[in-house]
Amino acid sequence: MKRIVFGECVQGASHKRADLECQDSYKKIEFEDGTIILAVADGHGSKSSPYSKTGSTVAVNVFCKVMKNFYDSYAEDTEMLLTYLNREGDTKVAQAVDSEWKRRILKVHADRKREVPLDKDGEKDKPEVYKLYGSTLVGLMITPTFLFAFQLGDGDITYVDDNGVDQVLQSDKILGTETHSLCKVDSWKKSVSVVRRRNSDETLPALFMLSTDGFSNSYKNEQEFIKTCTEYYEMIKEHGAEVIDANLKSWLSETSEMGCGDDITVLMAYYTEEPANVPSADTSDEGGNADEQS
Secondary structure, eight states, X not given: OEEEEEEEEEOOHHHHHTTOOOOEEEEEEEOTTSOEEEEEEEBOOSTTOTTHHHHHHHHHHHXXXXXXXXXXXXXXXXXXXXXXXXXXXXXXXXXXXHHHHHHHHHHHHHHTTOXXXXXXXXXXXXXXXXXXXXXXXXXXXXXXXEEEEEEESSOEEXXXXXXXXXXXXXXXXXXXXXXXXXTSTTGGGGOEEEEEEOOTTOOSSEEEEEEOHHHHTTSSSHHHHHHHHHHHHHHHHHHOHHHHHHHHHHHHHHHHHHTTOOXXXXXXXXXXXXXXXXXXXXXXXXXXXXXXXX
16 A cells, blocks of 8 residues: 655635735654654634744644654554554543643743733733634544544544545534634643544545645535545546645645635645555654744
């Protein structure tokens, strides 16, 4: 089995007009055994979250770090990791992501010597600091035998093969423009996750797509969004992932211009029956300035 992982993060059309930087980030890590960890995040970009670009960068770094730690702990026995995630993953991963994101946010805020708001008792108001960096998070770990999907806030994890389209996770939608966020107190309680075993006879080729909500919101309804995901799958089958990768940035920019105007990030993992190209070492790649310092 061969896999190709690629993605793009583009500034939204409305953000270009307002001279507002892209608030999205993404990160991917690939391991020698075929395991990959993917994450996309969407900073809120609101007046109450002026540093949300940093928030989304921290978010994707934290998810990949948390899942890599679990992977490293169970590298010799992924069945044990599957069992652990089935039993406690929905809580343990969410709590680890929540606490580590907030720890890093406080450190970044202090390192950059930004003003710390005080509560009514004159103490540091940490929840108010978190709000300055608000972000959603969508993450996926795919191993040779199972997958683990995680979501907090808006976004999509979509699976496409010759049999059709499937939403890997159904997030808890909020009416209006508000979304669940890492910046909220006990944000882990609002996350959703799922563990699925991969069948040895699963249909190939197959495509996993992680996307921020600027992608789906650029289509008039869910049917149009599903149609577009299918079209990407068919184009990769026909023309190859390299061609799609080369054009993805311009296509997503056009989607934003013709759609909702928001930033768009799409991260794809495409699997075929071709022989695998095994990397010589663990590799990682980042989008939207998702450097490990944040």
